[in-house]
Every structure is written in structure tokens, then in C-alpha cells.
Amino acid sequence: MSGGFDWNVIFKHIPFLWEGMQVTFLLTFLAILGGILGGTLLALCRLSKFSSLAWFGGSYVNFFRSMPLILVIFWFYFLVPMLLGRPVGSFYSVLIAFTLFEAAYYCEIIRAGISSIGQGQVQAAKAIGLTYQQSMRYIVLPQAFRNMVPILLTQGIILFQDTSLVYVVGLKDFLVTADIVANRDNRLIEMYSTVAFVYFVLCLLGSLGVRRLQRKYAL
Amino acid sequence: MIQIEHVSKWYGDFHVLKDCSTSVAKGEVVVVCGPSGSGKSTLIKCVNGLEPFQEGTISVNETSVGDAGTNLPQLRSRIGMVFQNFELFPHITVADNIKLGQVKVLNRGDDEATDRSMVLLKRVGLEDQADKHPAQLSGGQQQRVAIARALAMDPIAMLFDEPTSALDPEMINEVLDVMVELAQEGMTMMVVTHEMGFARKVADRVIFMDEGRIEEDATKEDFFGTPRGERAQLFLSKILQH
Amino acid sequence: MNYNWNWGVLTQEPYYDWILSGFGWTLATGSAAWLIAISLGSVIGVMRTTDIPILRTIGTVYVEIFRNIPLLVQMFLWYFVLPEIVPRDSGMWLKRELPMPEYSTAVVCLGMYHASRVAEQVRAGIESIGQGQRYAAMAIGLTPVQVYRYALLPVAYRIIVPPLTSDFLGIMKNSSLALTIGVLELTAQTRQIEEYTFQGFEAFTAATILYILITAVVMAAMRVVEKRTVVPGMISLEAK
Numbered sequence: 243m244s245g246g247f248d249w250n251v252i253f254k255h256i257p258f259l260w261e262g263m264q265v266t267f268l269l270t271f272l273a274i275l276g277g278i279l280g281g282t283l284l285a286l287c288r289l290s291k292f293s294s295l296a297w298f299g300g301s302y303v304n305f306f307r308s309m310p311l312i313l314v315i316f317w318f319y320f321l322v323p324m325l326l327g328r329p330v331g332s333f334y335s336v337l338i339a340f341t342l343f344e345a346a347y348y349c350e351i352i353r354a355g356i357s358s359i360g361q362g363q364v365q366a367a368k369a370i371g372l373t374y375q376q377s378m379r380y381i382v383l384p385q386a387f388r389n390m391v392p393i394l395l396t397q398g399i400i401l402f403q404d405t406s407l408v409y410v411v412g413l414k415d416f417l418v419t420a421d422i423v424a425n426r427d428n429r430l431i432e433m434y435s436t437v438a439f440v441y442f443v444l445c446l447l448g449s450l451g452v453r454r455l456q457r458k459y460a461l
Numbered sequence: 462m463i464q465i466e467h468v469s470k471w472y473g474d475f476h477v478l479k480d481c482s483t484s485v486a487k488g489e490v491v492v493v494c495g496p497s498g499s500g501k502s503t504l505i506k507c508v509n510g511l512e513p514f515q516e517g518t519i520s521v522n523e524t525s526v527g528d529a530g531t532n533l534p535q536l537r538s539r540i541g542m543v544f545q546n547f548e549l550f551p552h553i554t555v556a557d558n559i560k561l562g563q564v565k566v567l568n569r570g571d572d573e574a575t576d577r578s579m580v581l582l583k584r585v586g587l588e589d590q591a592d593k594h595p596a597q598l599s600g601g602q603q604q605r606v607a608i609a610r611a612l613a614m615d616p617i618a619m620l621f622d623e624p625t626s627a628l629d630p631e632m633i634n635e636v637l638d639v640m641v642e643l644a645q646e647g648m649t650m651m652v653v654t655h656e657m658g659f660a661r662k663v664a665d666r667v668i669f670m671d672e673g674r675i676e677e678d679a680t681k682e683d684f685f686g687t688p689r690g691e692r693a694q695l696f697l698s699k700i701l702q703h
Numbered sequence: 704m705n706y707n708w709n710w711g712v713l714t715q716e717p718y719y720d721w722i723l724s725g726f727g728w729t730l731a732t733g734s735a736a737w738l739i740a741i742s743l744g745s746v747i748g749v750m751r752t753t754d755i756p757i758l759r760t761i762g763t764v765y766v767e768i769f770r771n772i773p774l775l776v777q778m779f780l781w782y783f784v785l786p787e788i789v790p791r792d793s794g795m796w797l798k799r800e801l802p803m804p805e806y807s808t809a810v811v812c813l814g815m816y817h818a819s820r821v822a823e824q825v826r827a828g829i830e831s832i833g834q835g836q837r838y839a840a841m842a843i844g845l846t847p848v849q850v851y852r853y854a855l856l857p858v859a860y861r862i863i864v865p866p867l868t869s870d871f872l873g874i875m876k877n878s879s880l881a882l883t884i885g886v887l888e889l890t891a892q893t894r895q896i897e898e899y900t901f902q903g904f905e906a907f908t909a910a911t912i913l914y915i916l917i918t919a920v921v922m923a924a925m926r927v928v929e930k931r932t933v934v935p936g937m938i939s940l941e942a943k
Binding site for chain 3: 506509511533534535536537538539540541542544546548549550551552553561562565566594596597607610611614
């Protein structure tokens with residue numbers, strides 16, 4: 243090991259690291275959105291009366307939950323350019339991979355949340371004359387989501403950590419930019435410790451925030 | 462046998478026991494009654510050290526419960542306790558429930574423990590339930606097993622925390638009958654209960670607690686005859702009505 | 704779409720061997736890590752349920768550290784940073800003498816990460832049992848260790864079989880992260896096949912099928928375990 247802990251290398255590259263962090267944030271945010279949307283649709287499929295929809299939802303979830311995320315990333319990194327017939331930036335392949343993967347996990351959270359809204363509410367909605375879609379949209383889903391917010395957020399924090407896996411296809415997120423600096427300047431300790439520290443602080447604050455939210459809106 | 466002197470206890474800011482003093486002599490049966498939240502369950506749990514207390518002293522058979530140097534598990538093995546919710550261990554059979562303490566705490570041999578367990582099961586009338594699991598028994602049966610479990614440790618005193626409060630009415634008597642027998646055999650007993658019929662039958666003394674304080678501590682005759690305090694009188698009248 | 708299908712590549716040498724070898728390493732990594740996770744995790748989970756403040760704090764700190772840092776970052780810390788920050792001799796040993804360094808590091812890293820998750824499940828299991836059982840065990844005179852051993856843990860483990868199984872599957876899937884430090888497990892091998900032959904579809908399908916197989920076998924095994932350990936009248940926490 244050459245010399246002591248070199249703080250400089252970290253400070254010097256803050257702009258570069260920040261670019262990586264922006265990619266991480268963007269990927270996280272978009273994947274959460276897509277995941278929740280996809281997850282909601284899947285949840286409705288699983289809860290639907292039509293057995294084919296229910297079967298589709300169930301198979302999708304079981305399929306994606308059997309696979310490691312890295313494999314899913316490789317799959318789409320390989321498939322997306324091929325299907326489109328042209329090279330695609332790794333960001334889009336990865337985003338698709340994350341969205342489809344996380345949708346399976348969000349589906350289960352949302353399904354549990356919807357199921358926890360008792361039959362009584364659905365019957366009351368029907369009694370007023372609302373259709374299935376309307377009762378879902380105005381009565382069930384709003385309540386379900388309110389209950390689910392802490393768990394959805396926690397899954398978001400997990401997603402945030404999972405984005406580090408884009409390392410395997412070289413997408414320049416926070417970890418990869420730090421890794422680049424680490425290898426170029428031979429400062430592995432400083433850079434990896436920094437990455438660990440930053441993730442630790444952000445995730446800890448995130449989970450403490452979620453807990454506070456839970457206590458405040460305890461239903 | 463059991464000495465409780467000036468015991469006070471706080472849960473955070475809540476003053477749950479206020480300067481409680483009383484005693485239970487060897488062979489005595491003392492019933493503790495009072496409204497919910499009066500601290501009676503807490504007091505009885507302090508006697509075998511399940512609950513800590515901040516002030517005062519409690520001693521059982523000359524051993525101080527609050528002392529830092531006291532070997533609490535050893536002390537507890539000499540005191541039997543029966544809980545409101547029976548608290549049998551669900552993952553083992555009825556017989557094993559009764560054997561567990563004997564084998565692991567008293568270091569009895571397996572055969573000796575099994576024999577003793579069957580004797581006790583017979584005593585509470587449940588020898589044919591030995592190989593069942595607790596969930597397969599009714600509440601009254603479970604509580605009788607719980608009493609057998611406590612007796613298996615050959616205790617010098619028995620503590621009962623509302624033993625019949627969680628039972629359906631038709632099962633209360635089967636448990637009370639066992640307790641009456643125990644009392645008549647000379648067991649030292651401290652019983653938290655609402656069952657005044659039981660108290661009238663076998664209690665030597667009755668203690669009335671309210672809001673963390675011992676308000677009345679009298680012989681059975683005095684208590685049921687003319688309790689000194691207003692609150693005790695009120696409580697009694699409400700209880701004895703049904 | 705311009706793609707040359709060639710499923711035969713999966714049965715060709717050396718690719719067939721690569722797949723089998725990768726599958727083996729996945730199982731080996733996951734299983735070894737699981738042993739660490741369940742033993743260490745149980746200890747930490749128990750620590751979090753005692754009323755001894757220092758034990759609770761250590762348990763909480765452990766869990767918070769290991770679950771707020773991404774697993775991949777932890778892997779790098781173990782593999783790249785640890786040998787550099789320990790005393791020189793230990794560092795040398797880690798870099799030169801440690802048998803199967805990539806595998807060992809991956810196993811320790813995965814084990815300690817998942818230990819934090821097992822700890823949370825054990826804690827949840829014990830907490831769902833309720834104070835009464837603990838008191839009843841104490842009242843007979845069992846020591847604190849005996850209380851856990853004979854009254855609390857046997858029930859807690861039965862309660863958490865589903866989430867524990869999910870976590871076991873999680874460790875099997877997370878073994879794929881070991882590829883970043885050079886363990887040639889299943890995902891790595893199929894990626895290698897894809898890079899050599901461009902038969903990505905076939906290669907990744909092989910990996911997919913094998914992972915699904917692991918899941919199916921483990922879930923079936925869980926159902927057998929549940930049936931055999933079920934106690935009449937007991938609740939079960941949900942799989943996550």
C-alpha cells in the first residue's frame with residue numbers, strides 16, 4: 243500500500259463521481275416508476291377473475307423471482323439490441339431489465355396491499371353503483387397504496403442498492419465511476435470505502451425516514 | 462415463606478406498584494383481588510423475579526429476590542407459577558412439557574421424570590392426554606397440565622396469575638377443584654383471581670389491591686364480613702353480584 | 704431479427720462442462736455461505752431479542768451496516784480492501800496463502816450479508832411468540848440460554864421456515880455476484896459461452912432453466928419440511 247489514506251483523490255473526482263451518482267439516481271427513479279406501474283398491472287392480473295390473466299401474472303412473478311438480477315441484466319443487454327436490430331446504449335437495456343425485474347417484486351407488495359383492503363370496502367363501492375374499475379381506482383387502490391407506501395419505499399431503497407449491479411455491463415453509475423478512478427489512480431481502498439460510506443449514509447437515512455413515516459401514518 | 466416489604470415499581474413514568482407490603486406464611490393460601498390495572502399480576506410476577514422492582518425487598522424462603530447475587534433460575538425452580546394463558550410449550554407433547562423442567566433444571570433422569578409426570582397427570586385427571594400436543598387440548602385441560610408442570614418441580618410455593626380468567630365458564634371448576642385440593646394438602650399459595658367462591662372456600666387471607674396499592678389485607682372472615690375500605694366494599698359488591 | 708439458432712452448442716464440449724461446472728460452483732458457494740448465514744444470523748437475531756443493552760446494540764449495528772451497503776460493494780471491500788488494511792502478515796496470507804481466494808471471499812461476504820437478513824427473521828420469529836412463553840420458561844427455572852434453546856428457538860424456527868427459505872433462494876441467486884471477483888459460477892459461465900459463441904439465447908436459457916430448477920427443488924423441499932415440523936395450532940410468518 244503506497245502512502246496513507248489519500249483524501250485528495252476523492253475530492254478531485256467529485257464532479258466525475260457525481261455524474262455517476264446521477265446515473266444511479268436516474269436509473270433508480272425510472273425503475274421504481276416503471277416497477278410500480280408494471281407491478282400494479284401484474285397485481286391486478288393476479289387478482290383478476292380471468293384465470294388466464296391470473297396465470298400470466300403468477301408465472302411472470304415466479305419466473306423473475308427465480309432469476310438473479312445479474313442474469314436478467316445480461317439477458318436484456320444481449321436481447322434488446324438484437325430485437326431492435328441496432329446497437330443500443332447500455333442504459334436503456336439496463337433500464338428495461340430493472341423495470342421488468344422489479345415489477346415482479348412490486349407486484350407481490352401491491353397484491354398483498356390490495357388484498358388487505360377487506361371485501362367490505364369493495365361491496366360498499368358496488369353498493370353505490372361503481373364499476374369494478376371505478377371501485378379499484380377511487381376506493382381500493384388509494385387506500386391500498388397508502389398502507390403500502392413504507393414497503394414500496396423500502397423496496398425502492400433495495401432497488402437503489404441493486405443498481406450497483408450495472409457494473410457487470412459497465413454502465414457508468416456511481417460504483418463504476420468510483421471503480422474507474424480506483425483502478426486508474428490505484429486507490430482502491432479510498433474509492434471503495436467512499437462508495438460504501440455514501441451508500442450506507444443514504445440508505446440508512448432512507449430507511450430511518452421510512453420508519454418515521456410509518457410511525458406518523460400508522461394505520 | 463414469602464415476605465414483601467415496601468415494594469415499589471415504575472414502568473417508565475407509570476407508578477405501577479406503590480409501597481406494597483405483605484407476607485404469605487408456610488401453608489397459607491392468600492388470594493389477591495382487585496380491579497384491572499391494580500397491579501396484582503405485576504406484584505405476583507415480582508415474587509419470582511419475572512418482573513424487576515425498583516424499591517423494597519421481596520424474599521422467598523429467606524432468599525432475597527431483588528438481590529443482584531441471587532441465582533434467579535434456581536429460585537424460580539423452587540416456586541411454581543401458573544399463567545392466565547396457560548403458556549404450555551406448543552411444540553412438545555403434554556408429557557414433555559411436564560418433563561422439561563425436571564430434566565433440564567433438576568437434572569432428573571429421563572425415566573424418573575417420565576414416571577413423575579404420569580403421576581402428576583393422573584392427579585389432575587389427564588393421564589390419557591400425555592402424548593397429545595397442547596393445541597389439541599381444551600383450555601381447562603391445558604391449565605391443569607400447566608399446574609402439573611409447575612408441581613413437577615416440587616415447589617415450596619405456588620403462584621397463580623388469574624388462572625381461570627381465560628377459560629370458558631364450564632371449565633373453570635375443573636381447574637379450581639385442582640387448586641382447592643392443593644390448598645387442602647397444605648401448599649403455600651398466592652392466587653390472583655376474581656373467583657371469590659374459591660377464596661371463601663380455601664383462602665386464609667384476602668388482599669385487595671387498587672391502583673398499585675394494597676388497600677386491604679385481612680383474614681377471610683374479616684374481609685368478607687366487613688372490609689374496612691370503601692373501595693374494597695364497592696369492588697366486593699360488584700363482584701359478588703354475579 | 705438476425706440470429707443463428709444453435710441449441711446444439713449447449714451439449715458441445717467444452718461448453719457443456721462449463722455449464723455443469725458453473726452450476727456446481729453456484730451450489731457450492733450458496734450452500735457454504737448459507738451455513739455461515741444461518742449460524743451467525745441466529746446468534747445476532749437472538750442478541751437483538753435479549754434485554755442486555757450491549758448485545759442489542761451490537762446486533763442492531765451489525766444488521767444496519769450489512770443491509771445498508773449494496774452486496775456488490777461489500778464484495779469489493781472484502782476482496783480488494785480487506786487484504787490491504789489488515790496487518791501486513793495477515794494481508795500477505797490473504798493474498799497468497801488463502802485457498803481458493805475468490806471462492807472463500809465470496810462465501811464469507813455472502814454469508815455475513817445474509818446473516819443480517821437471517822437475524823431479522825429470527826428476531827421477528829421470536830418476537831411473534833410473545834412474552835408469556837418466555838415467562839413460562841423462566842418460571843420453571845430455565846436459565847436464559849435454556850429459555851432460548853428449549854422454548855423460544857424451536858418454535859421460532861418453525862414459524863420462519865417460509866421467509867428463511869426465501870432467503871436461502873436469495874443466497875443462491877446472489878452467488879451470481881461472485882462472478883465480479885472471478886468465481887466461475889453459473890451466470891459467469893453462460894456469459895462466457897455467449898462471448899465465445901454469440902449463442903446468447905441458448906446460453907442464458909440454460910442458466911435460466913437451472914436457476915428455476917433450484918427454486919423448484921428448494922420450494923418442494925420447504926413444503927416437506929413444513930409438513931414434518933408442523934405443530935398443531937401454530938402460526939407461520941409469510942415468505943417474503
